[in-house]
Amino acid sequence: MFCELRNVRVMNISSQSRQVAISVRDLIVDYKQLRAVNNISFDAKAGEVTVVIGPNGAGKTSTMEVCSGVRAATSGKVSVLGLDPKKDRSKINQQIGVMLQDGGVYPSARVFEIAQHYCNLYDNRATANELLDAVDLTRQKKTSWRKLSGGEKQRLSLALALAAKPRIAFLDEPTSGVDIFGRDLIRRIVRQLASDGCAVIMATHELDEAQRVADHVLMFHNGSLVANAPLTELLNSAGEHKTLEDIFRSLANNSPVSNSRESQ
């Protein structure tokens, strides 16, 4: 039953009417001998939270990095807002926000200063005060990055991804190391972004978190997509009381590619 979900593309009417923000076809990413991403295809739509799940090293970050223009694809076609993420990088960068897995912030930089700096980089921008207010870091304005707690760093990192008022937000493990209240806040922000029409692409290996926030799910295992379907469709097909974790375990165990990671 779970295997049937691999190619499911059933969508409800409101989902069908949404614009495709990211289109990926036959994407392959190799690192020397290792095939990190193995011939995957999917669409991510504006106004939806597309959650990219899978264990560590499954190919989630590599896929996100190709879509956000950080990394080149080995082969395949990727279109972001109708543009090529490598060739049209300057146009795309004005419209996307990226939260990396690891900070990407000067350790000695202070919270307000770094938020202000990121706001200055975009034409259509939020203000630093708006950003810090949104992630509840107003009181830490003068604190340096290195003195923030793990959860505060994640929240600031998320705030920086929102500086552009993005049409697409790439969020890599936004809730990693964040306490329960921080998770609630991040979840609210992510849902609000989607409500505002932003295409949110969020990678995580925390399946319960994914289940709470996703509209659409991309399940990775060993570099391949083992499921690509709306969350509700996945859960309905799996049966009562099944969770994303149950579904993932079943699909991963049945994956024909589970032992094939060498690049051709």
Added chain:
Amino acid sequence: MKILRSQLRQELTVMARNGEQLLLLVAIPVMLLIFFSQTDFLPTITGDKIDFLMPGILSLAVMSTAMVSLGIATGFERSYGVLKRLGTTPLGTRRLVLAKVCAICLIEIAQLVLLIIVGQLLGWNPNQINIAQVLVILLIGTSCFAGIGLTLAGRLRAEINLAAQNGLYLVLFLLGGILVSNDELPKTLGNVAQVLPSSLLSSLLRESFNNNTIVVTDAIALGGWALAMCGLAATTFKWSD
């Protein structure tokens, strides 16, 4: 322009916050200048000590800023993912490099003004200061050392880069005709030293201050270093680990 200004401000702020950078950029050159101009530890130097020391210390200041300071900071930015993240913003490579170049030029101007004031207080009285000539020499030297710093920063892990920059700084300092003339070194070492960029820069500045001339062969050699190292940095630099 606003983007460039913002990145420049960020570069200068981050640099100013690092105490060890200030030590490297300001305290070490000033202390060396004062100490060795007021003591007799250096080998025999014909003429006034401060006249020999000043051009060498100015080259040391350029090397500290353009190579070590820029190289170490960039290496850590690469390791922390700062460059990778900035690469997803509209900043762009050109503005990032330009902001870094502007930052090191501003710091060098401050260093040079401070060193010249200290030098004057210690009795430095050059025969000539041909400002245009000195600026061209400093510009070539800055390009060369920035190229070396970025080549190392763009390939090595941050910690190894830190060690490599400091080690190279020490070698180029000792063999740079800064405290000890290359003529005082053993012959083979002296021959090697005189083609090193620190030595070429010291020698060019010394000739300019003393005789208002540019030694063409040295200028070509330093220009060659600059072209080679900037080219190497541009072709080998990796934006993330």
